[in-house]
Amino acid sequence: MEQMVNVFLMGKKYEVPSSLTIMKAMEYAGYQLIRGCGCRNGFCGACATIYRIKGDRELKVCLACQTQVQDNMYVATLPFFPLVKQVYDIEKIKPTEQIMMQLYPEIYSCIGCNACTKSCTQGLNVMQYIAYAQRGEYEKCAEESFDCVMCGVCSSRCPAGISHPQVAMLARRLTGKYLAPKSQHLEDRVKEIREGTFEELLENLMQKPIEEMQELYNHREIEK
């Protein structure tokens, strides 16, 4: 016999097997999910969820697809949160401190309550990456925020109205485009291809009979 637990989905009680994730528990209860369900593997941030265990004061947060149910769990899903996403031209902006002031000035209203960090479904140090963004330290902000799935729970808890995932998104793009070192070998190869360096070699290959291609493939040298 499966062990069962009581969960309260949006306050309504259901009895579900204890081995299920919150997402599967909702489906077990009969929900056909449309919102609040995406990759089902912890990468997309669609299933941000807030819960409280009966008798416990603390509100907890998680991704519904990555979290097992517990007995007396009160679950509220957060399938959408109105984050502020500023529009900018990545070709025109520069990785200066001013750009954050222009696009996301509210980050300077951070009161240091750390509610964002406490609420991160990925366990990231959100307040720290906002601090890096404030100081224009975009590489550090990018690294600290890298595993963000943009679920928006941090922003839902923020008294200063900061859209943390969007701030981090900007910092990562600035880092990737402007601050990370250039890859010379990549630029060289793109140039070689444009100049047609490999064309003859490839056309030659494409015309070979299958038997010859099999020979080449089966005996190709594999880099250690």
Add this chain to the structure above:
Amino acid sequence: MYTNEMLESMKKVEAARAANASFEPRRMTAEEKDILLKTYHPDYKENEFAVLQIGPNKGDKVPTELAALLQANSRVNPAEIDLSAPDYDVDVLIIGGGGAGASAAIEADNNGAKTMIVTKLRLGDANTMMAEGGIQAADKPNDSPAIHYLDAFGGGHFAAKPELLYKLVTEAPEAIQWLNDLGVEFDKDKDGTMITTHGGGTSRKRMHAAKDYSGAEIMRTLRDEVLNREIPVVDFTAAIELILDENGKAAGAVLMNMETQEILVAKAKTVIIATGGAGRLHYQGFPTSNHYGATADGLILGYRAGAKLLYADTLQYHPTGAAYPEQIFGALVTEKVRSLGAKLINVDGEAFMHPLETRDVSAASIIRECSTNGKGVHTPGGVGVWLDTPMIELKNGEGTIEKRIPAMMRMFAKYDIDIRKEPILVYPTLHYQNGGLDITADGMTGVENLFVAGEAVGGIHGRNRLMGNSLLDIIVFGRNAGRNASEKSKSVTVGKLSLEHVNKFAAEAEAAGIHSDIVSPKLLPDYARKK
């Protein structure tokens, strides 16, 4: 909790770890691989396939579940749809908001076309977001597009369409550069050299990555760029039928709001199908690593409108889906785990195969180990083999796992499994649709003005795909479709809109004696429990 059998076996894995780590298992010969695939790969299970009785691929076999959808009823009754006053009128209509759709949208927008994305979930809800391991491009001095071509062509059993594969490998470095210029953070050394590794079946280390969030990093950047360009995105809205014009050219789609079921009509000069894969059809009862929306919708839409399928009978089963714990059953364990040095180990602690054979061969080999060879490890819900993750740090030093595969570490840590110290159990999971709609190098199907990009395309990879060539193909062919569809739209005059092809398809089914009680496209899997 681990069973005694699992714990006993784990001790053997640990005892043999040092020896296994330094042991290089030999690669299989071409003949061995052939026999293995024919005996154990799910693509070769004849009774799991059905022959199509109607449509452009009449007489071809496809998975039973796909055949049922391809030959099912339309969701619309053409007589009830008013095509005279479209709700949207655009140059380029893109169906699907994943990596291919977003790339296409950016390029179409670049080209000055009035572009719109419709997606049944959110922008970025796609398999792209879940791709972990990386993206291939031959950009190192010891590599070349020709070597990339040979690896992919052989890995795909010499079945890829040469003109598509040529495009894939020659435009790969530029695709990486394009992403980098958009701000994608690739793993690099201090001097800017891309950190690249092997994937199964690669002969050069050309796998570029962004930790093990490669797809997520690419997808969120593309999404941000689409939003920056203010390209309209109509989300939670599915395309449920293509619209052709009186001359049989693609001219839009019938849309349905997923939440309110409102029907809307979009008119377009060109249409791009970028709807992705089919893992959520659970072919042969396999679990899947795919996104919730991976239900082959684009194949159904295209097929009904007269577009041909290519290699729709070949699927990719990723060798390493999570087999334990049950909460993440079927979830992807990235191939990068093996690229970094973890080997596949059986119940007795033996490294039974080379860890970097191609995916189809690896999957078949694991299935053999767990069936005929009887060397699988039984879990409470199934069977699997070990993927010995602690080997990674034995080989590359402490801290490697946290730095290079943080998503994997996090996924298992949620169930108190520390992959730095304990091996994990894996078994093949349905991962990728090798086949799809047939296109020419410009991205267009046989139906004029109907383009396809991404996983919905068939023929780029042949009958098996190498790791890292899918993230690559959505970028290369997404951009390609966006450019060509927008260019084509400049000279298109749309005729009178029509759904006559839907009636015609229904009549063909009727004539063939097909009486289906299902409607398609499927849009979402049905996981709600029925009491």
